[in-house]
Structure formats: structure tokens, C-alpha cells
Amino acid sequence: MGILRKILIKETTIQTLFLQARKIACHHCSKPFTYIVTKKGKTTDTSLRFLAPDDNDLKKHMNKRGLRLAKKKKLGEALCPHCKRYQNWMITKSRLSLLPRCWLIMFIFVITILSFTLDSRTFSSFLGLAILLGLTTVLAMGLAVLLGITSGVQSERDNRAKDSERLAKLITECEASQADPVEVWYFHHMGMELTETDASVSLGFVDLTVPDQVESI
Structure with a gap:
């Protein structure tokens, strides 16, 4: 059929x-x-x-x-x-829409940096995973703020x-x-x-x- x-x-x-x-x-x-x-x-x-x-x-x-x-x-x-x-909700939506891509970019960046600073056992442990996810999330939020709509009075x-x-x-x-x-x-x-x-x-x-x-x- x-x-x-x-x-x-x-x-x-x-x-x-x-x-x-x-x-x-x-x-x-x-x-x-x-x-x-x-x-x-x-x-x-x-x-x-x-x-x-x-x-x-x-x-x-x-x-x-x-x-x-x-x-x-x-x-x-x-x-x-x-x-x-x-509007405040426009700024929030702009940053949230960028967050997944920013998180992926920062994940690759952080995991590359940590691979040179942590040994394989620490990196695969709970502490290493927590550091990886924590740094990735914080940096991704910062990048989303930088790339998203900015608040305040605009000139254009x-x-x-x-x-x-x-x-x-x-x-x-x-x-x-x-x-x-x-x-x-x-x-x-x-x-x-x-x-x-x-x-x-x-x-x-x-x-x-x-x-x-x-x-x-």
C-alpha cells in the first residue's frame, strides 16, 4: 500500500x-x-x-x-x-535562542582546554565531569549575552x-x-x-x- x-x-x-x-x-x-x-x-x-x-x-x-x-x-x-x-522579553528570547549553539561551542572549547590540564582519571571522574559541565554552561551563558540583543538605549x-x-x-x-x-x-x-x-x-x-x-x- x-x-x-x-x-x-x-x-x-x-x-x-x-x-x-x-x-x-x-x-x-x-x-x-x-x-x-x-x-x-x-x-x-x-x-x-x-x-x-x-x-x-x-x-x-x-x-x-x-x-x-x-x-x-x-x-x-x-x-x-x-x-x-x-522589550525585555525580546532580549531574553534572543539569548535563549543562541544558548544551544553557544553551549556546543563552549563545550568543545572547554573539553579541549581541560584535556591538557587534567589527567584521564580526573577527567572521567565525577569532579572532572562537574567542572566540564559547569564551565561550559557559565561560558555559554556569557557568550549568549555577548552575541544576543543588548539592553539599554540603542543609537541605530x-x-x-x-x-x-x-x-x-x-x-x-x-x-x-x-x-x-x-x-x-x-x-x-x-x-x-x-x-x-x-x-x-x-x-x-x-x-x-x-x-x-x-x-x-
Whole structure:
């Protein structure tokens, strides 16, 4: 049955870039701003091998993935356009995402250093293992802090975020040309391009300043 399925059924996979603009209130200055979130994913549809994939089915799968993304509140990162600072949870997520790779790098570094300073018996003992894991973890956390987002006021301008005035100007410009504001923001204002993705899907605007609610702006 498995062989017959492979002969008759084919899978069509599209690399998809999801785009969403989110309005939040800054934890530092309490002023609202909107920033853009991006998330890459795969959309897969199955169809008979001798038929073209159904575009409507592919769109349904994309919308389902997009809906799951829209429900996740703490995604993306951008500087507040008012106080030029990252939100605390953005800094934490940035460092945690780097931690596994930093831990692996530091593990290789520490085990190389300890192999020259500890004999084989000490190195394989409980004490040697504790030293190895302890040093690796401490150094990995330090490296993640250095490589991750830094706290405090930043000097650069971040095109990933807009205040209410700049956002209203963008929406007005897009209404005249009937273009999607989120896609115009990402591809033109930020100068980004589709590279490894085959399609982009705009999830529109959501307002997260209302507690426990997700509303269209």
C-alpha cells in the first residue's frame, strides 16, 4: 500500500514567508508602536501525481499555519521608535535562542582546554565531569549575552518598527495603490527580498495592546 501511495500521490511543498505587523505597548516608555514579525515555514499539500496541485488547498494550509502564528504573542524583535529600546522579553528570547549553539561551542572549547590540564582519571571522574559541565554552561551563558540583543538605549534606526504617524502614512499610501501595507513595509521600506522562500503570506495587522485580545487594527 505504501508503494502504491508513492506512485499515485505526490506532495507539493512551498517554502512560505509569513509576515505580520503587531501593535504593542512599550514596557519602558508605555507608548504604543507597531513592529513587523517574520516567520519561515513549509506548506505541504498532497494530490494525485497526474493532477496539478489545488491552489485553494495550498492556501488553506497556509492560512492554518498563519493562524497558529498569529496566536503566539511573543514573537519577533524591534526597537521601540520612541525610546529606542528592546522589550525585555525580546532580549531574553534572543539569548535563549543562541544558548544551544553557544553551549556546543563552549563545550568543545572547554573539553579541549581541560584535556591538557587534567589527567584521564580526573577527567572521567565525577569532579572532572562537574567542572566540564559547569564551565561550559557559565561560558555559554556569557557568550549568549555577548552575541544576543543588548539592553539599554540603542543609537541605530530600526525600520522594523513604526510609530502611529509613520504607520498611518504607510497605510494611506497603500490604499491608493491597493497594495498590502505589510508587504510594502517589508519588501520596500526594509529592502528585503524573497530568497529561499517561494511565497510570502501577509497576516495583516493585529493589536496586542488590548489584554487577552487579538483585534485588527
